Amino acid sequence: MANLEQFDPTMDKDRSARSGADQEADHRIGNSLAFLSAMLRFESRRMTSVDAGRIALLNAANRLNAVSRVHFALSRAGHDGKVELTGFLSELAADLSESFGIDVQVTCGDVTTPADRASGLAVVISEVATNAVKHGGVDGKVTVTVTAAVDGDGRLAVVISDNGNGLPDGFDMDHTTGLGMTIIGSTVQKLNGTIRTENGPGATFRIEIPG
Numbered sequence: 001m002a003n004l005e006q007f008d009p010t011m012d013k014d015r016s017a018r019s020g021a022d023q024e025a026d027h028r029i030g031n032s033l034a035f036l037s038a039m040l041r042f043e044s045r046r047m048t049s050v051d052a053g054r055i056a057l058l059n060a061a062n063r064l065n066a067v068s069r070v071h072f073a074l075s076r077a078g079h080d081g082k083v084e085l086t087g088f089l090s091e092l093a094a095d096l097s098e099s100f101g102i103d104v105q106v107t108c109g110d111v112t113t114p115a116d117r118a119s120g121l122a123v124v125i126s127e128v129a130t131n132a133v134k135h136g137g138v139d140g141k142v143t144v145t146v147t148a149a150v151d152g153d154g155r156l157a158v159v160i161s162d163n164g165n166g167l168p169d170g171f172d173m174d175h176t177t178g179l180g181m182t183i184i185g186s187t188v189q190k191l192n193g194t195i196r197t198e199n200g201p202g203a204t205f206r207i208e209i210p211g
Helices: 013-017 021-046 050-076 085-100 116-136 179-190
Strands: 082-084 102-105 113-115 143-150 155-161 194-199 203-209
Touching: 021 050, 050 116, 082 085, 082 116, 085 116, 085 143, 113 143, 116 143, 116 155, 116 179, 116 203, 143 179, 179 194, 179 203
Parallel strands: 102 143
Antiparallel strands: 082 113, 143 155, 155 203, 194 203
16 A cells, blocks of 8 residues: 555644644644545646546645645634544535535444544545545435444444445455545544445445554
């Protein structure tokens, strides 16, 4: 799997701990913009037709929105650095539903989580939704469901599923070359989490992030 570590949209904790508030903000924004710039350059190389260009721009716009959620999460975090996950992801779901014309359903219960977790999940969910629209091959409306809960050990368990045709036979997250899946894997890795994929019906991504 390609490595997007240099374009981390979340905070570099060690570096920010040595910086003042203004430097921390600059670092966050700079990382996010570098990440976005890399995505746009990659998409521009993939354009082969007018339709492909339109899809590429739509994908880029949704990635920009996901990265912007990083800063929203940070600005809305409480004194403990946490955000309320249901409201945060519900706003993201509304954006994705409007952009793609799909149904994105979020069920999180009463879960608060550090802002870097929330922002990373925004990136992952956006990529899964994009993948469902591009490759799902479903008849009728695409549906993406997101559930999240904290287990007894403080791990955040997230399940993201769609109603499409599922992942290709033999799919392996560790050996994928697609941009979207690379972003998903790299983001989960940055959060020190794990990810498993399942097929049938549709595609399912099971993510666990330590407390």
